[in-house]
Amino acid sequence: MSGGLIVHRAGPSLTLQDLGRPGYLGFGLSRGGAADRLALAEGAALLGQGDDLAALEMAGMGGDFEAAQDLRIALTGAPMRAAIDGTRIAWNASHALPQGAKLTIGGAETGSYGYLHVGGGFTAPQQLGSCSAHLASGLGTLVQAGTQLDIAQDHAPGMVNRLLPVNSRFEGGEVRVVPSLQTDFFPESEVARFEETDFKRDAKGSRMGVRLTSDDIGFHSDAGLSVLSEVVVPGDIQITGDGTPFVLLSECQTTGGYPRIASVLPCDLPKVVQASPGASLRFRFISLDEAITAERHATAHRKALRGMLAPLVRSPHDIRDLLAYQLISGVTAGDEL
Amino acid sequence: MSNQTQNAPRRSAPGDWPQVRTVGVDGLLVSFGNSLSEPANRAALAFRAALDTSTPDGIEETSTSLVSTYLRFDPLHTDHKELRGKVQAMLDRQDWYKASLPSGRRAWRIPTVFGTDLAPQLDEAAAAAGLTRDEAITSISESRVRVQTIGFAAGQPYLGELDPAWDIPRQKALTDRVPEGALTVAIRQLVLFSVSTPTGWRHIGQTAFRLFRPESDTPFVLRPGDEVRFDPVSRERLAAMQDDPDGGATSKVLT
Numbered sequence: 049m050s051g052g053l054i055v056h057r058a059g060p061s062l063t064l065q066d067l068g069r070p071g072y073l074g075f076g077l078s079r080g081g082a083a084d085r086l087a088l089a090e091g092a093a094l095l096g097q098g099d100d101l102a103a104l105e106m107a108g109m110g111g112d113f114e115a116a117q118d119l120r121i122a123l124t125g126a127p128m129r130a131a132i133d134g135t136r137i138a139w140n141a142s143h144a145l146p147q148g149a150k151l152t153i154g155g156a157e158t159g160s161y162g163y164l165h166v167g168g169g170f171t172a173p174q175q176l177g178s179c180s181a182h183l184a185s186g187l188g189t190l191v192q193a194g195t196q197l198d199i200a201q202d203h204a205p206g207m208v209n210r211l212l213p214v215n216s217r218f219e220g221g222e223v224r225v226v227p228s229l230q231t232d233f234f235p236e237s238e239v240a241r242f243e244e245t246d247f248k249r250d251a252k253g254s255r256m257g258v259r260l261t262s263d264d265i266g267f268h269s270d271a272g273l274s275v276l277s278e279v280v281v282p283g284d285i286q287i288t289g290d291g292t293p294f295v296l297l298s299e300c301q302t303t304g305g306y307p308r309i310a311s312v313l314p315c316d317l318p319k320v321v322q323a324s325p326g327a328s329l330r331f332r333f334i335s336l337d338e339a340i341t342a343e344r345h346a347t348a349h350r351k352a353l354r355g356m357l358a359p360l361v362r363s364p365h366d367i368r369d370l371l372a373y374q375l376i377s378g379v380t381a382g383d384e385l
Numbered sequence: 386m387s388n389q390t391q392n393a394p395r396r397s398a399p400g401d402w403p404q405v406r407t408v409g410v411d412g413l414l415v416s417f418g419n420s421l422s423e424p425a426n427r428a429a430l431a432f433r434a435a436l437d438t439s440t441p442d443g444i445e446e447t448s449t450s451l452v453s454t455y456l457r458f459d460p461l462h463t464d465h466k467e468l469r470g471k472v473q474a475m476l477d478r479q480d481w482y483k484a485s486l487p488s489g490r491r492a493w494r495i496p497t498v499f500g501t502d503l504a505p506q507l508d509e510a511a512a513a514a515g516l517t518r519d520e521a522i523t524s525i526s527e528s529r530v531r532v533q534t535i536g537f538a539a540g541q542p543y544l545g546e547l548d549p550a551w552d553i554p555r556q557k558a559l560t561d562r563v564p565e566g567a568l569t570v571a572i573r574q575l576v577l578f579s580v581s582t583p584t585g586w587r588h589i590g591q592t593a594f595r596l597f598r599p600e601s602d603t604p605f606v607l608r609p610g611d612e613v614r615f616d617p618v619s620r621e622r623l624a625a626m627q628d629d630p631d632g633g634a635t636s637k638v639l640t
Contacts, residue, residue, distance in 0.1 A: 074448035075605040077539040279455040303536030311409035
């Protein structure tokens with residue numbers, strides 16, 4: 049095979065992720081897909097392509113890569129230290145990665161999941177309509193050193209050096225929740241205490257869910273350990289037998305027996321997903337109507353991303369091989385508007 | 386905390402079912418009871434089938450759990466009130482508790498090693514149920530249980546209903562990991578695991594049955610409504626079936 053992106057060194061948890069596999073909930077398979085869906089939309093905006101294309105999701109740590117063909121890349125999600133041939137490059141930006149160029153991506157400086165997108169998107173054999181790895185179900189695999197990732201045809205090859213201003217979502221903060229089907233299993237005093245508690249995102253976390261810790265005692269429900277298993281959706285905050293809350297994420301189970309005290313708004317879920325280990329999180333209940341309004345704003349924001357792109361201005365000092373650059377032609381392909 | 390009343394089904398008197406509740410921001414759950422019963426399970430399966438046939442506008446996905454039908458929709462396209470109205474109209478159309486089981490159901494027999502080091506919690510589970518080990522094996526293996534729902538993990542069945550003696554709670558602390566094919570018990574139900582995972586259910590038997598086969602044309606093997614018996618076999622016999630994805634299981638169509 050020629051072309052694509054060669055993986056020379058891989059962080060411990062690299063997987064290809066797209067929007068996942070909706071439609072299999074009734075068969076026990078959760079949708080999965082990118083842990084931070086907003087990052088997929090941001091990468092799509094930066095590269096001028098659809099947000100349904102697969103990107104490389106990097107949990108905590110990136111890797112060393114080499115372009116086996118001329119490529120465009122974009123970097124989104126948790127900012128990681130990245131360089132092309134030793135020159136530091138900007139995060140939340142798109143860059144050219146010419147054939148033979150080496151891309152190095154280090155550990156997350158803040159946040160949890162970084163994303164590497166390529167023009168055209170990565171391709172891999174589809175299983176049940178998606179190439180997302182869903183490791184909990186045995187679908188797909190970790191991307192490991194020595195892999196050469198296939199890339200589909202790039203339809204906007206000229207569009208690079210764009211920057212997307214992104215509000216930080218990596219330091220925790222306030223997360224909006226709605227009451228859900230089992231909120232009422234908890235005494236009102238426990239629900240109120242939940243809302244008042246300062247939580248920290250535990251270092252333990254996966255694509256299935258993140259654990260929340262606090263100095264307070266665990267949360268008690270009246271439901272006990274014999275409640276019927278009921279449908280689970282991403283964003284649900286499950287309270288396990290010892291009173292510990294877990295926020296369930298895209299690769300969560302489809303049903304579960306532990307009662308759920310609340311459900312995080314889909315548009316606020318990236319904040320939980322991306323909170324750095326140890327970051328503070330607080331939860332605030334809002335009404336369903338307020339939640340719908342918030343989702344409407346978030347959808348409008350995702351649609352507006354393309355209009356927010358700015359040219360990526362690089363200081364000539366950062367450009368080691370300035371004279372090697374074609375400074376006149378190729379600034380724009382002319383087909384990107 | 387607004388919305389508490391709207392989402393408060395638990396303290397309702399019996400007879401108030403079915404109930405419609407919200408799930409997160411973009412889901413509705415139609416529940417046919419708050420405890421497992423055969424009519425409620427059938428109602429949930431039938432109501433989902435009806436939703437999938439008539440698909441009110443805006444619905445993106447449906448599923449069933451034990452006694453509930455779930456639907457996910459786009460709340461920016463269809464508002465809650467409108468969809469609730471449509472769902473309620475469908476509920477009022479017939480007595481869902483009298484619906485028949487799905488067609489094309491099958492009867493499975495799945496070879497199972499009870500206890501031994503392969504399934505180390507048989508004795509503990511038997512004691513919790515007030516049975517001796519042999520009584521426990523007889524009770525489970527002679528129960529013809531039905532797939533009440535597929536959930537938690539891909540292709541994974543919840544089966545029931547067992548004798549009342551098996552109304553034992555889940556463990557407080559999770560078992561670190563049960564293997565694929567593990568048969569586990571709690572609250573008068575069996576769960577046969579399709580993946581290796583932590584669980585609060587007690588591990589009483591081990592099978593070599595693969596429930597999720599992503600490479601196959603029928604990736605999800607069991608379906609709600611299927612009937613299953615777990616036949617006791619020796620470790621040696623199970624070991625000989627390891628290479629068979631069915632783990633020695635057989636099935637015939639129920640008529």
